[in-house]
Amino acid sequence: xxxxxxxxxxxxxxxxxxxxxxxxxxxxxxxxxxxxxxxxxxxxxxxxxxxxxxxxxxxxxxxxxxxxxxxxxxxxxxxxxxxxxxxxxxxxxxxxxxxxxxxxxxxxxxxxxxxxxxxxxxxxxxxxxxxxxxxxxxxxxxxxxxxxxxxxxxxxxxxxxxxxxxxxxxxxxxxxxxxxxxxxxxxxxxxxxxxxxxxxxxxxxxxxxxxxxxxxxxxxxxxxxxxxxxxxxxxxxxxxxxxxxxxxxx
Amino acid sequence: xxxxxxxxxxxxxxxxxxxxxxxxxxxxxxxxxxxxxxxxxxxxxxxxxxxxxxxxxxxxxxxxxxxxxxxxxxxxxxxxxxxxxxxxxxxxxxxxxxxxxxxxxxxxxxxxxxxxxxxxxxxxxxxxxxxxxxxxxxxxxxxxxxxxxxxxxxxxxxxxxxxxxxxxxxxxxxxxxxxxxxxxxxxxxxxxxxxxxxxxxx
Numbered sequence: 001x002x003x004x005x006x007x008x009x010x011x012x013x014x015x016x017x018x019x020x021x022x023x024x025x026x027x028x029x030x031x032x033x034x035x036x037x038x039x040x041x042x043x044x045x046x047x048x049x050x051x052x053x054x055x056x057x058x059x060x061x062x063x064x065x066x067x068x069x070x071x072x073x074x075x076x077x078x079x080x081x082x083x084x085x086x087x088x089x090x091x092x093x094x095x096x097x098x099x100x101x102x103x104x105x106x107x108x109x110x111x112x113x114x115x116x117x118x119x120x121x122x123x124x125x126x127x128x129x130x131x132x133x134x135x136x137x138x139x140x141x142x143x144x145x146x147x148x149x150x151x152x153x154x155x156x157x158x159x160x161x162x163x164x165x166x167x168x169x170x171x172x173x174x175x176x177x178x179x180x181x182x183x184x185x186x187x188x189x190x191x192x193x194x195x196x197x198x199x200x201x202x203x204x205x206x207x208x209x210x211x212x213x214x215x216x217x218x219x220x221x222x223x224x225x226x227x228x229x230x231x232x233x234x235x236x237x238x239x240x241x242x243x244x245x246x247x248x249x250x
Numbered sequence: 251x252x253x254x255x256x257x258x259x260x261x262x263x264x265x266x267x268x269x270x271x272x273x274x275x276x277x278x279x280x281x282x283x284x285x286x287x288x289x290x291x292x293x294x295x296x297x298x299x300x301x302x303x304x305x306x307x308x309x310x311x312x313x314x315x316x317x318x319x320x321x322x323x324x325x326x327x328x329x330x331x332x333x334x335x336x337x338x339x340x341x342x343x344x345x346x347x348x349x350x351x352x353x354x355x356x357x358x359x360x361x362x363x364x365x366x367x368x369x370x371x372x373x374x375x376x377x378x379x380x381x382x383x384x385x386x387x388x389x390x391x392x393x394x395x396x397x398x399x400x401x402x403x404x405x406x407x408x409x410x411x412x413x414x415x416x417x418x419x420x421x422x423x424x425x426x427x428x429x430x431x432x433x434x435x436x437x438x439x440x441x442x443x444x445x446x447x448x449x450x451x452x
Contacts, residue, residue, distance in 0.1 A: 004452070006427065006431065007423065007424065007427040010423070010426060010427040010430050011408075011426075011427070012256055013278065014256075014401060014408065014426065015252050015254065015257070016256075017256060017409045017421060019259065022255075022256050022259045023259055024273075026263055026271060027263075027273075028261055029270070029274055030268050030270045030271060031265070031270075036270075038273065039274060039277055039278070039279045040435065041434050041438075042430055042434070043277055043278050043279075043280070043281060044281070044379065044439075045383055045402070045430060045434065046281070046402045046432050047282075047285075047401035048379055048383035048384070049383060049387065049398070049399065049402040049403055050403060051268050051403060052281060052282075052284075052285045053288075053382065054284075054285070054288050054293060054294045054297070055281050055284050055285050055376075056284075056298075056373065056375075056377075057281070057295070057375075057376045059277060060277040060298060061276065061280040061283075061284065061301050061302050061305065062273060062280050064302045065272075065273070065276045065305040065306060065309070066269075066273050066276070066301055068302070068306050069272065069306065069381065070311050072309060072310070074267045074268075074269060075264060075265050075266070075267055075313050076265055076266035076267040086393040089291065104256075107251045119348045133297060142268050147310065151377070234284065249332075
């Protein structure tokens with residue numbers, strides 16, 4: 001058996017193992033019968049050293065208790081049911097199972113909803129930019145090729161793919177259930193109005209998950225209105241919105 | 251982390267649906283609880299029955315356990331109350347001295363009783379285990395022996411043992427673990443395939 005694991009088991013038995021490790025060992029114990037027997041023997045060794053008169057050194061009480069509580073209900077949502085437990089677990093009430101199932105669904109659907117919203121906004125922005133003129137694609141490509149801090153833009157040459165490329169990356173970030181390492185915004189551009197528009201579109205896409213629908217709409221309206229170089233207002237609106245709802249965003 | 255916190259990790263797992271975590275608590279404290287109950291009843295088999303009842307009561311009450319006190323303190327109170335209630339109910343019951351060994355049911359009860367580990371055979375096994383543990387301890391290097399005795403007999407924490415032995419806490423942890431491993435190895439050699447539980451299940 002693993003010596004480090006045994007050492008941790010011994011320390012946990014004495015209540016001298018750090019909390020996090022203790023939880024991990026407890027989880028392991030729930031499915032490792034050999035380790036559980038070792039735990040029993042540690043208890044027996046202690047009782048033998050203390051020379052407890054009249055106390056028989058065996059697990060009879062534990063075995064009887066386990067047999068009896070096998071018929072008892074499982075507490076909580078049964079999320080921590082180990083294999084040893086599963087062997088003897090009573091039927092979990094249907095209501096408990098339903099609640100656990102709903103929670104599991106919510107865990108997956110919530111990030112997907114965010115991704116869906118982000119993809120819709122990206123598609124709207126790209127369609128709009130394509131309608132604006134033939135050269136906008138080239139301008140976007142030029143902008144995309146410029147190294148920026150945005151997690152949305154990739155070094156793909158075609159601007160049209162920028163929006164599509166957003167999806168897998170954002171799914172990956174969200175499906176892990178982790179926060180991204182950092183939030184970034186596009187670098188300020190000194191290029192033409194269209195380049196500013198592209199930058200702003202990317203910004204809106206990047207932050208759409210964290211902004212409210214009204215603010216997002218405002219930002220997109222501002223983007224539409226910035227055709228004649230009036231992009232300053234929506235940018236500030238979007239920045240304000242992003243700053244309000246995602247405190248980690250710079 | 252203290253022993254109380256370590257037990258609380260197991261208690262929370264039970265409250266989240268892991269019954270096997272309760273089994274670990276029972277395995278850890280069964281000997282102490284039986285010893286405690288033996289203050290109230292003299293018969294070891296009866297003490298085991300009361301201990302069993304106390305653990306089952308504890309399991310049923312566990313959803314209400316909030317961790318305000320240590321698990322063992324809570325268990326201790328349940329065990330004492332169960333023992334007192336058992337004594338009270340026994341006082342109310344008439345005592346029967348006549349056993350009809352021709353009655354199959356009663357003779358079966360006597361037979362079961364004779365097979366209990368608190369019979370001379372059962373106690374001999376316990377004494378044998380105790381002997382193995384003691385001889386294994388005697389064979390340990392002095393620093394391992396001191397560490398395990400201070401822990402198990404005197405109930406000192408690792409920090410207190412480290413202060414007493416003038417060594418780091420990590421060394422204490424290692425010494426106690428190595429002492430247990432050496433004793434456990436001897437036990438496994440003598441009782442290949444497990445102790446007590448295996449016998450019971452057979």
